[in-house]
Amino acid sequence: MTLRHLFGVNLVFALFFGLTCALVPRQLCSLYGLPLEEAGVWTTRLLGGSILGFATLMWFGRRTALAEARRAIALALLVQDSIGLAASLAIQLGGRIALIGWSNVALYGLLTLGYGVFLVLAPNRI
Numbered sequence: 001m002t003l004r005h006l007f008g009v010n011l012v013f014a015l016f017f018g019l020t021c022a023l024v025p026r027q028l029c030s031l032y033g034l035p036l037e038e039a040g041v042w043t044t045r046l047l048g049g050s051i052l053g054f055a056t057l058m059w060f061g062r063r064t065a066l067a068e069a070r071r072a073i074a075l076a077l078l079v080q081d082s083i084g085l086a087a088s089l090a091i092q093l094g095g096r097i098a099l100i101g102w103s104n105v106a107l108y109g110l111l112t113l114g115y116g117v118f119l120v121l122a123p124n125r126i
Contacts, residue, residue: 003070003126006114007058010077013107014055021048033098054080071119071126078115084108 020028025044029036036044054077061073085108092101118126 001114003074003118004062006111006118007062007073010111011055011058011062014051014058018048018051018055021045021051023048031098032101067126071123074115074118074126078112078119081108081111081115085112 017028021044025041025048026036029040029044034040057073057076061070064070085105088101088104088108091097092105
């Protein structure tokens with residue numbers, strides 16, 4: 001897999017979660033067994049906007065020829081996915097979320113691993 005392919009896979013998930021967080025936050029959170037009050041809806045919509053911002057980075061990262069730009073985007077995504085992995089694992093282990101939450105742990109784990117491989121083990125493939 002190339003970094004371009006990893007950006008593409010990540011882009012699909014980012015578009016899904018970004019749009020659902022922004023447009024239908026209550027329905028998305030209900031899948032995880034998490035009820036939302038008004039503050040939660042507002043925060044989830046802000047999160048959706050941030051995820052869509054990352055999706056924009058992935059979109060342009062797939063197309064850029066500059067290795068420095070791809071490296072910077074991959075590093076930003078590694079930070080974001082590492083934090084997502086830690087947060088998803090913490091809430092899942094705390095038993096406060098439905099079993100579907102393990103899919104987030106797996107997704108963030110795979111993305112963190114992927115970006116880590118490109119940045120640490122195979123920097124010449126960026």
